[in-house]
Amino acid sequence: LALESELRRALERNEFIVYYQPQLDVHSGEITGMEALLRWNHPEHGLVPPDRFIPIAEDSGLILPIGAWVLRAACAQARTWRDSGLLDVQMAVNLSARQFDQQDLPELVASVIDGTGLPPDRLELELTESLVMRDPERSSETLSRCKALGLKIAVDDFGTGYSSLAYLRRFPIDRLKIDRSFIKDVVDEPDDAAIAQTIIAMAHSLRLTVVAEGVEDEAQLRLLQRWDCDIYQGFLSSRPQPADAITSLLLGMK
Ligand code: G
Numbered sequence: 001l002a003l004e005s006e007l008r009r010a011l012e013r014n015e016f017i018v019y020y021q022p023q024l025d026v027h028s029g030e031i032t033g034m035e036a037l038l039r040w041n042h043p044e045h046g047l048v049p050p051d052r053f054i055p056i057a058e059d060s061g062l063i064l065p066i067g068a069w070v071l072r073a074a075c076a077q078a079r080t081w082r083d084s085g086l087l088d089v090q091m092a093v094n095l096s097a098r099q100f101d102q103q104d105l106p107e108l109v110a111s112v113i114d115g116t117g118l119p120p121d122r123l124e125l126e127l128t129e130s131l132v133m134r135d136p137e138r139s140s141e142t143l144s145r146c147k148a149l150g151l152k153i154a155v156d157d158f159g160t161g162y163s164s165l166a167y168l169r170r171f172p173i174d175r176l177k178i179d180r181s182f183i184k185d186v187v188d189e190p191d192d193a194a195i196a197q198t199i200i201a202m203a204h205s206l207r208l209t210v211v212a213e214g215v216e217d218e219a220q221l222r223l224l225q226r227w228d229c230d231i232y233q234g235f236l237s238s239r240p241q242p243a244d245a246i247t248s249l250l251l252g253m254k
């Protein structure tokens with residue numbers, strides 16, 4: 001309960017901050033997107049990672065105002081980068097279960113898109129595989145209503161939820177993110193390599209793009225190139241960083 005009231009205060013006091021992690025084309029190395037990742041800049045404890053407070057925010061319902069804040073902040077930042085001519089790519093924002101269950105989610109997203117002036121196709125919503133599969137009928141309907149706004153849908157942590165790709169394809173999704181647990185040992189574990197390679201091939205045959213998460217070294221990247229994965233994300237390229245640091249990075253690339 002203490003943490004819950006602290007979270008409520010954190011929102012009022014503007015203690016949340018969005019970090020951004022670039023997503024890159026596996027072959028060209030070009031930045032093709034950014035993932036928005038929430039942090040809490042606690043006045044005493046410093047930077048608090050999301051696993052430490054999102055579950056409490058989720059249980060208390062505070063994830064709704066917090067999530068709306070993240071969505072607005074990330075879209076506004078994407079618009080700023082776009083207007084400055086520094087970067088015009090997709091901004092990926094994570095949604096939790098409570099947000100996905102929100103009846104008026106499409107209206108909220110529409111109001112953020114309108115309010116920030118970000119072109120709708122520059123926004124991507126990330127939902128975990130297990131969340132999408134929890135209530136397939138309902139998910140399908142919610143996803144369709146969101147897609148009608150013109151945005152993109154990515155299925156996060158793919159491979160951990162035991163759903164078949166063929167089944168998942170019935171949903172209006174654009175992209176799969178291979179969970180980083182498969183990428184971690186992809187060089188040394190033949191089973192993980194087989195899984196990753198199979199996900200990539202099957203996703204492509206279903207016209208989905210594939211993002212590999214948690215890429216930390218060159219050997220992993222070389223395999224992803226060989227298997228023709230589309231996009232990667234991970235410490236090899238960049239850790240999640242505040243907007244200012246990303247802006248410097250982009251300026252340095254000009
Ligand atoms: O940034 P980090 O790797 O520590 O993120 C840990 C977990 O928190 C990931 O599962 C990520 O999807 C989740 N997460 C990060 N930012 C957000 C957010 O804004 N909303 C939600 N619902 N989850 C987030």
Ligand code: G
Pocket residue numbers: 021037094156157180213214215216233234235236240
């Ligand atoms: O569940 P989700 O995919 O949203 O989680 C993203 C999380 O993965 C973030 O907390 C981010 O900090 C973390 N992350 C991003 N790149 C890497 C990486 O290369 N290695 C590891 N171990 N974690 C990463």
Ligand code: NA
Pocket residue numbers: 035094126156
């Ligand atoms: Na994610």
Ligand code: MN
Pocket residue numbers: 156157158177179180213
């Ligand atoms: Mn993930």
